[in-house]
Every structure is written in C-alpha cells, then in structure tokens.
Amino acid sequence: MEIEDEEFGCLGIPTEAQIWKQQAALVQAEYEQVAADLHQARANILKLVDIHAITARERDQALHLLASYKRDLSTAHVELSAIGNKMRGMQMAARQAAEMPYPFPETSAAPDPSPAEPTSAGQQRSLCLDQDNGGAYGHAGMAEPHTQAE
Numbered sequence: 001m002e003i004e005d006e007e008f009g010c011l012g013i014p015t016e017a018q019i020w021k022q023q024a025a026l027v028q029a030e031y032e033q034v035a036a037d038l039h040q041a042r043a044n045i046l047k048l049v050d051i052h053a054i055t056a057r058e059r060d061q062a063l064h065l066l067a068s069y070k071r072d073l074s075t076a077h078v079e080l081s082a083i084g085n086k087m088r089g090m091q092m093a094a095r096q097a098a099e100m101p102y103p104f105p106e107t108s109a110a111p112d113p114s115p116a117e118p119t120s121a122g123q124q125r126s127l128c129l130d131q132d133n134g135g136a137y138g139h140a141g142m143a144e145p146h147t148q149a150e
Contacts, residue, residue: 014022
C-alpha cells in the first residue's frame with residue numbers, strides 16, 4: 001500500500017526550502033543581537049578606559065599630595081622634637097638650680113654696690129680651679145671658693 005503525500009502537504013510539514021529559510025532567519029537574528037552586544041561592549045570599554053585614566057590621574061595627584069603632607073609632618077615632628085628637647089633642658093636647668101644654687105656669690109649677675117677693700121689683716125676670698133675629678137661640689141673642673149690669709 002502506498003500513501004499519497006501530496007494530498008496531505010498542507011498539514012504543516014515544512015519543506016526543505018522552508019526549513020533552510022527559517023534557519024537563515026534565526027542565524028540573521030542571532031548575528032544582529034551579537035553585533036549589538038559587541039557594539040555596546042566596545043562603548044563600555046571606551047568608557048572604562050576614560051574612567052581609568054581619570055582615576056589614575058587623581059591617584060597620582062593624591063599620592064603627590066600625600067608625599068607633600070608626609071614631608072610637612074616630618075618637618076613639624078622635627079620642630080616639635082627640638083622644642084621638646086629645649087623645654088626639657090630648661091626644666092632640667094631649673095631643677096638643678098633649685099636643688100643646688102650657684103656656689104659663687106661673687107659671680108652673680110648683680111654687681112655689689114660697695115665692694116670691700118681687702119685688708120692686710122683680713123681674709124681675701126679667691127677662686128681657684130680644683131684639678132681633681134669631682135671636687136667638693138661634685139663637678140669636675142669647677143671653681144671652688146677658698147679662703148686665703150695674706
């Protein structure tokens with residue numbers, strides 16, 4: 001028995017030419033979608049390159065500014081250390097002056113209004129260097145007051 005197909009050709013079975021035509025339309029649509037996506041990707045890449053260039057410039061400026069701030073901070077730290085050292089030195093000198101007043105009243109800054117003339121019978125005060133290491137006041141090479149009879 002043979003079945004005749006020609007009578008039933010209108011039942012929705014496509015011909016080979018119709019299948020190739022449909023396949024070509026699908027490939028064409030896919031190509032157009034890929035081309036649009038590629039165009040959008042290239043535009044995004046250009047935007048990203050521009051953004052990268054801008055941020056690289058801003059980063060370089062920020063690094064330059066940071067280096068400048070570090071130099072300023074270092075200079076300020078050196079100045080602060082110098083001032084702190086000076087203050088500590090002044091505090092130490094004030095403490096030492098309070099603990100041990102200057103042993104030589106003759107060498108004070110205020111001059112004596114009526115200097116006394118040494119008499120032959122009186123004693124004369126003079127300063128002489130103590131040559132040993134330490135001396136009576138605990139400082140090497142400091143002058144010590146001594147009294148001498150003429």
